[in-house]
Amino acid sequence: MKSKLAKFVLAMILLAALGNTTAAGTQVTQLQLYRDQGIDQTDQARGRQLWYSVVDGRGCTSCHGNNPAATGKHAKTGKTIEPMALSVSPARYQDGKKLEKWFLRNCKWTLGRQCSLQEKADLLTWLANQ
Numbered sequence: 001m002k003s004k005l006a007k008f009v010l011a012m013i014l015l016a017a018l019g020n021t022t023a024a025g026t027q028v029t030q031l032q033l034y035r036d037q038g039i040d041q042t043d044q045a046r047g048r049q050l051w052y053s054v055v056d057g058r059g060c061t062s063c064h065g066n067n068p069a070a071t072g073k074h075a076k077t078g079k080t081i082e083p084m085a086l087s088v089s090p091a092r093y094q095d096g097k098k099l100e101k102w103f104l105r106n107c108k109w110t111l112g113r114q115c116s117l118q119e120k121a122d123l124l125t126w127l128a129n130q
């Protein structure tokens with residue numbers, strides 16, 4: 001009996017702790033997934049710096065524009081790209097598959113390489129706070 005009670009109490013404590021982390025998390029699930037994969041700190045300033053960096057004439061802003069809250073224009077096709085700022089485009093960053101697909105494609109096109117987990121976490125933190 002005693003051990004059953006102890007287990008119950010332990011389960012309650014664990015549940016309470018879990019509840020807390022979810023409540024403190026952001027609305028972007030992918031950020032939580034990055035944390036689960038070992039990213040314990042994200043840095044908005046670093047994300048911003050990478051976003052605005054230009055390598056061989058290419059940067060994230062080549063297509064997404066200088067203002068993340070404004071509409072972008074694809075550098076090659078000229079197609080309109082909806083704003084990246086989560087405050088203006090609340091539907092963004094909700095689909096992990098879409099996110100990873102575009103991170104892969106865009107980091108390669110822009111930087112000539114994949115972005116690391118840390119870079120993606122920093123970029124996403126910055127974008128989600130715009």
Ligand code: HEC
Nearest residue numbers: 059060062063075081082092093098099102106107110123
């Ligand atoms: C050559 C043009 C181009 C460049 C350069 C570019 N992107 Fe994109 N990006 C796109 C297009 C097109 C989409 C998909 C359309 C959309 O989501 O509106 C997209 C989508 C994304 C998404 C998915 C957003 C979501 O809704 O989930 C992320 C994240 C992203 N880009 C990040 C970046 C980052 C970081 C860089 C710089 C390393 C970058 N992009 C550079 C064209 C570009």
